[in-house]
Amino acid sequence: MHGAAVVVGVGESVYYKRGGAPDSEFRLACTAVRNAVEDAGLAMGDVDGFVSYMDRNEPVRLSAALGAGDLNFTAQTFGGGGNGAGAAVTIADAAVSAGYAGCVVVYRALAQGQFGRYGQAGRPRRSQGAAAFTAPYGLLSPAQICAMQTMRYMHDHGVTQEALAEVVLAAYAHAQHNPRAVRHGRPLTREEYHSSRWIAEPFHLYDCCPENDGAAAIVVTTPERARDLRKPPVAIVAGAHGLDRGDGRGAFNEPGFPTAYYRHVGRQLWARAARHGITVDDVRVAQFYENFTGPVLIAMAEMGFCAPEELDGFVADGNIQWPDGRLPINTSGGNLGEGYIHGFGNVVEAVRQVRGESTCQVAGAEVCLSVSGPGFAPGSAVLFGRPEVVGAA
């Protein structure tokens, strides 16, 4: 179900290699929010809500530091990480649609140089809860957890290492067109991919997202408010957030294992999009959060783009690369090539595709899907589109 809200602004800080940011994480957040508000043509005093996921930068401090208006709404999603990006957008949509706030910024700032690295683990003195069944055996990092899921999925469905490579090569190819991308000017060959060291089999180094510093934000408001703003609004056509019954059990005992936790999100999202006459076949460009390549492929199948057994063929031969592929993905370079801002760069890029502003613009893209972090529950996704596709031109 879409609410009535639209996206009117996008912005980001410069994206840096981990440790490369001259600014603190909080200042990166401020920069991204300011840039998004300016892009919208709004004043900071118009902003009355903040929504994020797993973020350290509190709305109370942010709104005071930025000179935002009265604070009417704050929220943050539950869940394991970058899988909350789409959910945060749907929460902003709900808040604006219900009238709890008029102008909500959704943001994510992440400085892995200043704070802990996602690719490393702390040393738990003693393991507790579900982790007591995994951590003592050295299963700790997101890469290792997703490797366990991906290894079985590849076995069950005949997915090959070449399919994983295609996800990487698409991101790096697209990053070469995007001056904002951390990997701009540093292309990657298939041979370099295959010869890179293992992190956790079946993931090579390049299957894993980098650790970056940066921040990104979007501005969500009402269609009425959007009418006299700087850029054409982008509709939040449909969103979904959740998981199948029982898939939250943990320690790989989900009934759906191996899953990226997107079967439920896919069914919900397409049921909601169908109210506007939109199906998965109408999607010509999509952003898939890459934590690791394997879960991207699983999410692609679970979101309904192809059957699991068709994945190798679906992604082969440049089929997910701009400009000629049938479904270019991660057209900014994505988490792998543009920068890993916990997946919020993928949300910004989806809005840019609908606006016609991407550096790998898919001609005539009326909708763009943004799928958040796979492999950790619950999943979330948002379908953005031109206002006319929801009859709200």
Place this chain on the structure above:
Amino acid sequence: MTPGRIPEDWALPALSPHNEAWYTSGQLALQRCSGCGSTQHPPEEVCRACGGDRFEYVPVRPAGTVHSYTVAHYPVHPALAGSVPYAVVLVSLDDAPETRVVGNMPGTPLEEIRIGLPVAAVWEERKAEDGTLLLMPHWTIRRDA
């Protein structure tokens, strides 16, 4: 430290009423609801089938099949630098195929580990820093399968 072996003091489980049988009995003792008799793993504080909160812990045969695995090459903590590469296996239990258990196969060459491999549980003693004695299940190839 030996490649393939996790350090003996690494992240040992903190015992709770729900995992104590698993980590001290020397058996694969699954959590079973005293009310409705259904089992669940990992253990939880309430029964997902009936909402009950009284459990017993019943052993199943220490046999299973490798359902998935990964080989960790990058040490995510400096204390694991001497352990890589090590395999982490996910074992589907013969007596409860929907139940999957994470473990290591410290005595098995990495190249022999594959999906579908029949395995048997073996136990290794660990002593936590507070003196608690733990019996940690590990896995080895089941040659009679």
